[in-house]
Amino acid sequence: MYLLSSEESGRWEAAASEILDGKGESVARAAARVRPDMRAAFCYYVGTMLASQGRTDEALPWLEYGKAVEPIPACSYLLDLLDRQGGEFVIPEVAFTDPRPWGHFSSLPSLSSARTNFIERATASLPDFEAPLRYADVGCGSGELGIRLVRSLESAGKITGVEDVMLMDPSPGMLDLAQRNVGQAFPGAAVTLVQAKLEDARELPGRYDFSIASSSVHHMTAEQKSVHLPRLAEVADHFLLSELEGNHDYPALGSPELAFSVYQIFGRGVQWVMDQPAPGEVQRACADTFLMTEAISILSQPRGERTEYHMLRGQWKELLGRGLSGFECVCEATCYADEYVEQFMLHYARGAAAR
Numbered sequence: 001m002y003l004l005s006s007e008e009s010g011r012w013e014a015a016a017s018e019i020l021d022g023k024g025e026s027v028a029r030a031a032a033r034v035r036p037d038m039r040a041a042f043c044y045y046v047g048t049m050l051a052s053q054g055r056t057d058e059a060l061p062w063l064e065y066g067k068a069v070e071p072i073p074a075c076s077y078l079l080d081l082l083d084r085q086g087g088e089f090v091i092p093e094v095a096f097t098d099p100r101p102w103g104h105f106s107s108l109p110s111l112s113s114a115r116t117n118f119i120e121r122a123t124a125s126l127p128d129f130e131a132p133l134r135y136a137d138v139g140c141g142s143g144e145l146g147i148r149l150v151r152s153l154e155s156a157g158k159i160t161g162v163e164d165v166m167l168m169d170p171s172p173g174m175l176d177l178a179q180r181n182v183g184q185a186f187p188g189a190a191v192t193l194v195q196a197k198l199e200d201a202r203e204l205p206g207r208y209d210f211s212i213a214s215s216s217v218h219h220m221t222a223e224q225k226s227v228h229l230p231r232l233a234e235v236a237d238h239f240l241l242s243e244l245e246g247n248h249d250y251p252a253l254g255s256p257e258l259a260f261s262v263y264q265i266f267g268r269g270v271q272w273v274m275d276q277p278a279p280g281e282v283q284r285a286c287a288d289t290f291l292m293t294e295a296i297s298i299l300s301q302p303r304g305e306r307t308e309y310h311m312l313r314g315q316w317k318e319l320l321g322r323g324l325s326g327f328e329c330v331c332e333a334t335c336y337a338d339e340y341v342e343q344f345m346l347h348y349a350r351g352a353a354a355r
């Protein structure tokens with residue numbers, strides 16, 4: 001993904017403040033002052049800021065201008081959503097209530113290859129486990145990724161069986177599905193269910209060989225991550241993190257940095273969804289549920305209230321390096337990358353287990 005220089009960010013902020021005060025130039029003149037390759041993102045920044053203040057009529061010309069020049073459908077999909085929502089810049093749907101759209105979303109080719117690469121890297125990086133495996137899947141979703149990782153460890157001859165699985169997820173639908181999937185995959189294993197967010201789970205039951213958190217712990221601020229991720233390290237010798245890189249934690253609401261990151265990640269994400277053949281209503285349900293809910297939360301709610309806090313890879317490493325005492329990072333890998341989006345994995349291991 002691209003980051004804004006502080007000079008460029010300052011120019012965007014100054015221009016936006018004039019526009020919000022009603023003193024700005026016309027859309028075309030203001031956009032012409034921005035570098036051509038940044039114009040769509042700038043229009044998205046201004047358009048979403050106006051829309052988030054309930055000024056949708058003023059936002060529309062910015063989004064229309066952005067739509068005409070954008071390489072990814074960030075402005076155009078937002079226009080479509082605003083149209084469907086009667087001009088309201090509000091979160092379209094509660095995420096993760098129905099398990100089926102996640103199945104569709106996780107099979108998108110880029111996400112699918114990122115998940116396969118994650119499994120390969122994690123399999124190579126984890127050691128042999130002599131006793132039957134015990135693992136914890138935090139924010140397990142359907143449980144499918146954990147199951148695939150265990151199958152891969154089995155094929156690599158690194159495990160002798162599965163004894164104990166802890167599945168944690170706040171969504172009853174997801175937890176139910178994961179319980180069924182894990183029960184079918186490993187019929188002899190004991191399965192413990194924790195229906196909670198990590199930050200709300202009082203005690204983590206059991207002790208595990210590894211814990212895995214894939215696309216699930218970016219829903220809390222850095223301050224919460226610093227408190228709760230070390231709890232996963234306390235109950236397991238290995239911690240595997242798989243995350244999308246983004247700049248949605250530290251930047252404040254209304255900052256150019258926040259909008260620029262959302263433009264890239266969610267614009268590219270919508271493009272993936274729309275490029276994958278499916279009925280229009282399935283594509284829309286998928287984009288609305290998994291992308292626009294988060295995008296609108298980030299762009300309209302202050303830090304602490306928004307639902308999503310993707311961080312840059314270096315920020316994760318800094319936070320985990322500080323928080324996981326006695327652990328070291330034994331594997332860091334890029335699982336997917338293009339010019340806008342990157343999915344990466346980090347494997348931390350406790351002292352002796354790391355060598």
Ligand SMILES: C[S@@+](CC[C@H](N)C(=O)[O-])C[C@H]1O[C@@H](n2cnc3c(N)ncnc32)[C@H](O)[C@@H]1O
Pocket residue numbers: 096106138139140141142143144145168169170171174196197198199213214215216217219220
């Ligand atoms: C994008 S899905 C990923 C599911 C699974 N880990 C995977 O990679 O296939 C994110 C999951 O995290 C869960 N989740 C959201 N916030 C969470 C939190 N604070 N703690 C634990 N799980 C959370 C959601 O309910 C959802 O099932």
